Structure formats: structure tokens, C-alpha cells
Amino acid sequence: MPRKSDLEPLSAKSATLHDVARAAGVSLITASRALTNPKLVSEKTIARVQAAVQATGYIPNLLAGSLKSNRSRLVGGLVPALSVAQFLPTLQSLTDVLDGAGYQLMLGQMRYDDSRQDALLNAMIGRRVDGIVVTGLIRSEAARRQLVRLGTPVIETWDLTDRPLDIVVGFSHIKVGSALAGYLLGKGYGRIGIATGDDHRAQLRREGFLATVGHNVPTAVVPAPSSLALGRSALGELLRQDPALRAVACSADQLAQGVIVEAQARGLRVPDDLAVCGFGNADFAAHIVPSLTTVHVDGASIGRLAGELIIARCSGETIRERVIDVGFEIVQRQSA
Amino acid sequence: MPRKSDLEPLSAKSATLHDVARAAGVSLITASRALTNPKLVSEKTIARVQAAVQATGYIPNLLAGSLKSNRSRLVGGLVPALSVAQFLPTLQSLTDVLDGAGYQLMLGQMRYDDSRQDALLNAMIGRRVDGIVVTGLIRSEAARRQLVRLGTPVIETWDLTDRPLDIVVGFSHIKVGSALAGYLLGKGYGRIGIATGDDHRAQLRREGFLATVGHNVPTAVVPAPSSLALGRSALGELLRQDPALRAVACSADQLAQGVIVEAQARGLRVPDDLAVCGFGNADFAAHIVPSLTTVHVDGASIGRLAGELIIARCSGETIRERVIDVGFEIVQRQSA
DNA sequence: CTGTTAGCGCTTTCAC
């Protein structure tokens, strides 16, 4: 294989449109049009240009095109952390939609830290992304003002608000908490506990839960990201607070699975001795034993909608609905 | 909040370096240096430029800088799919390292499809990424030639080869399979089955396994991505092939967990009636009951190394080792 | 249908 013998930094100049044009015997702009807007060019010319592309191994420099046209076909995506399984379907379908339209995703991890969110936002704005998709809302006022001023399409997701920065696609965490509390109370479970992550949205669900229950309940707060191991220790903590606990509502299916494992290890039957419900409807929820009662949120739809909205805005379309509620659904299974 | 009343595409021109220079009363280039190479500029000037940046809300256009300097501070990352939990720690630590050095990650999903790999590669080369990190090896000869010609640093990961395109950071799947077979045989398990994903690397592990066992064994092949549900059905399939099966080696911890759940649902005790081992050492592996014997691979290290190597190459450093074997480790727990 | 001209916003190169 023809390669410089050692691994020094290389700098093989790659062919430019200029080279292609010369090889095809046409002007620069004709070559450009043959590749990006073939309707304006005769078939013969197109064929010659394409042959020249092959011959020279030309790959367009999208940086240059973006600079001129002010459209980068890049979309920024911000998640708290890749390790939060919750957001993976959203990211996956977002990438798929963008990809199909020739857009690329730039990924950033915020780590539940507002200052990192600002820094990432600047890195993305600096690269002139055509839009930004963020999980949760954009918290910093400075960042909000900046984005509004620039007119960058921004899709906030996985939450809901009356005053989105631009567009929000999500659901109400307060309502989720409230619905879950109603469900458990309706089943007649008296002594309920909460195992919850310490992130903003989990806390909103907890608020909604408590508001419906009407009084405080035993609570174990665990750091993000949620995991089976944290669920196990959370149940220990909750049983210390109330040894006669009858039900546990968890802020993530991973926690719920841990609670179930720990309950079984302690000889408690689920749901007879202890009912458990989760949040997220992870892929394993339906298949563990007992199967997990949980809250389903269509994360893939959120990602798809976000991608489509960004693309629509970039194509100059006007969007009517600025607040899109995708709702949620309690999935009743064996564990509660 | 001052915003155009409806959601039409906006195009607020943002401040350029030109505006900053004028506001600071210096020349364009001095403003540029004050921001990117402050040693060359007096402190007074720096202060004035920075004030001007604040006043104008300037955010550098990295596209323009990249075009001129031919360095985008963008790194392309290719994974089979985001839903493969396996690669998340790699992606996470890669992003962290890049981020700390001012680089951004462009993400692409290959979907175990070589033609998509080629298309994504082109999209990334077109955006003049400074380097590419790919899970697995780059298969297409055309793509390999192209990348070599361009001199783009490429880190292939999660596999090993004598002839990497550029640099490879990973481990030998054949050896993993072989080690696992040795382990199970050493424990005296006679009738062993395999539950495996259909991807290339899982198949390599299977080959290594069979080579050490010395004969064919019952096998259930499931489509990617591996999940608990697929593990449950795989055990059903394996027991049909051999009702007296005593051990199952799985190509992913998610599958292994499914095999355990299914075994328990059928009244089989793990490991007494059926031994199970996984691959990946997922976060739950140590905490399920029984805890899961599996193969640990340091995915985070792979990502960190890949990031550091890319950055080193971009800084003009020469790299000696082109093949980096991070190894693996069998983690013995209760399930086998 | 094809071509010429003029930049996009920045950094490199050379001059003072």
C-alpha cells in the first residue's frame, strides 16, 4: 500500500474543484453546478465533469461551501451524557433523519453542568451549525439571548415549557409523577417510597408525585447516571427509612431493575411483598421476571421530530407549533 | 424576549472579527492575534480587544479559520449504532478527551453496512475532519486508499490487525473466544452452547471459541443489537438443539442476562444446572443475581487512547506504535 | 447553457 514509511503528519493536497474543472475542460462554476445543481448543465458536460471527479479523486470541501453559503449542514446535539441510555433512541433517530438529508451531527456532552452547556453551545455556534437539539431546556439566560439573536433553530426536548427558546418537543414530567402516584394509589399501595436520580427532570417527576400523594414519602436520591447497582443500594436505604414499605417508584428502569434484584435477594416477592415501577420502558423492561411496570416515552419520535423540524426550518419553512407534547403512557406489567 | 414574532427562518448577521477590530480600534490581524496567539500582542491591546468581543457578542467563525488553516478541530466518529451499549464508554471518553483539547466529535452510524461506512467517510472527509475514529476496521479498499492518500489520521478500534490503515487500538477477538472456551472447559463444562450476535467481531470470537473446543457446538445467532429479549429466545433455541446443555457462552452481557432470566423462568438453577458467561462487563454484570462471569474490555481506555493519538498526530507528533493491544480479562463471578 | 467577477471570515506571509 503506498504510504509514507513512518507516521509523520502528512499533508497530501487533495484535488480542488479547480482541478476538476481543468481536467474536464470547463470553467470552475460549471463544474460546481454539474455537481450541485445538475439541471442547469447539459448532460454531456455533467458526464465529463463526473469523469474528472473520478480521475482526480475529488472530494468537495464542505468547509468552503459552508463559508460562502452560510449553511453548514451540521446540527449540534447536546446530551447530559452518552451513558444515559434514556436518550439513545432519540439520538439514534435524530442521526438517522439528519443523515438521510445530508446533515451531520456534532455531539456534545453537558455532564449536567450549565457552564459546560454554554461552552459547548459556543463551540457549535462557532462552527455555524444550522440548528441545535438539546435534551432538556437551555438554562443560561446569556445563551438563550445569544441563540435568539442569531436566529439559530433550537429544539429543546424531553421537557415542556410555555416559553420555549424556539421549539420544544417533549412531555410534562410533573404530569408523569402525578400519573404514577395516581396509578399506585389506585392499586391500593399505602406505603410508597421513591428512588430517584438527582437530575432536574427526575426531581420534577418527584414533585408531581408528591403533590398527588399529598404528603412526603421515604426517598433515596442517587447520582446520575442511574444503574442497577444504585437501585440495589437505594432499596436498602428506603427499607431503613420504612421497613414496612410496600411500593417503590423509580426514576429509571435501571434503578427499578436494581430494586427488584435487591428485593429478591432479601427474600421479598415482587409484586406481592413489594411493588416496583420504573420510568423509560427500556428494552429489557418487558422481559425481566417479573416484567416491569413503567412509563413509556417515545424517545425515537422525539428525535425524529427534532430532526425534521430542524431540516424544515433550514429549508425556509415556517413552523406553527412551537410546543409539541408527545405525551407518555403508563405500561402496566407484573411488577406493580 | 426580543424575537421575531413568528418562526420564519432568520438570518441575523453576527459580528465578525472585522467588527471587533473596529470597535477596539486595531487592525483585523491584531484582533485575530489577541484572541488566538496573545503572546504576540501587548496586554493593553488584548484587554481592548476582549472588551470589544464582549460588546459585539462576537463568536469566531471556525469555518473560515479552518478553511484557511486547513485544520477543522473536528474528529469523525463512526459506530455501528448508538444502541450498541458496548461502545458507549469508548465514545464517552473519546468525546471527553477531544473536548478538553477544543475538538468536537462528528458522529456517524454505519449500521453494519459497508456502503454506509463509505458514504459517512466521504461526508467526514468533505468536512475536512482532522482525524477519524472508527469501531472495527475500515473494510472498503477504495476508502482505505482514499484515506491513506489524504494522510488523514485514522484510528481503527475494538479489533486488531497486523496491517492497520494507520493505527489500531483494540484486542484480538479470536483470543477472547479461545480464552473463554479454555475457561469453560477448565471448569469441566462438557456440553456448551453459543448465543451470538451476527456481527463480524462476534463471529471472530465464535471462531476462536470453536477452534479451542475442537468441534462444533449448538449455536443461536441473533441479529444486532443484542438485548435481554434476544437472550431469552436464544436459550430456547439452544435447548431445542441440546436439551442437556450445561453452559452457554454469550457474545454480549445483555444476551447473557436474557439467558439467565429464561433459565430461571424454566426452573433451571444458574450456575448449577446451567453456567452462563457474557462479554463486555456491562455495568449491571456484577450486580445481578447470580452475578455474571464475563469478559472485561476497557472501552473507556480505547476511547481515551484514540483521542490522544488523534490529537498527537494533529500536533505534528510522530507515533511509533501502530498496533496497540489493550487486551482483555475474564472476570470470574457466580454465573460460571 | 456557460462564464466572469466578487467575495464568505479568517489566518498566513511578509513588511515595518
Next chain:
DNA sequence: GTGAAAGCGCTAACAG
């Protein structure tokens, strides 16, 4: 320390 000029590779706007 600072500045003027040139140009990265491409596309928008206007001509022929």
C-alpha cells in the same frame, strides 16, 4: 509589537 496584502475553496449574482 503591529499592519497590509493575499488567498484558503467554494458559491451567489449577474452577465453573455
